[in-house]
Amino acid sequence: MPKRDAIFPAGRHALYEAHRYSAAIRSGDLLFVSGQVGSREDGSPEPVFEDQVRRAFANLRAVLAAAGCTLDDVVDVTTFHTDPATQIEKVMAIRAAEIGEAPYPNWTAVGVNWLAGFDFEIKVIARIPAAG
Secondary structure (H helix, E strand, O other), X not given: OOOOEEEOXXXXXXXXXXXXXXXXXXXXXXXXXXXXXXXXXXXXXXXXXXHHHHHXXXXXXXXXXXXXXXXXXXXXXXXXXXXXXXXXXXXXXXXXXXXXXXXXXXXXXXXXXXXOOOOEEEEEEEEOOOOO
16 A cells, blocks of 8 residues: 655644644545644634634645645535634635635534634545646
């Protein structure tokens, strides 16, 4: 079995090392991106919720770019929320600006009670575009 083909963005943040995980794994033409949170480079969370969500998307875009993908290549999205009832409208507004027009990727939103100090996390599966 071949080794995992790990993908990391330039300037990867401290959480990858602290928690020992890869930003993404390439398998054939699929990219499985680990949950991205609104962390600064030192691993600390953005204190304002909307900024945390925007930074999570920025971190996601950086991982996708490292594999030659964009948000347009995303086929499946899972988001995690510590307080979905009060957060969902803010997330929906930011998500709409980030994801763009239809057709939209699949999306599953999950309420959780712990995200290691964060309030939002996004993980995706993307199809890697053919080269050339």
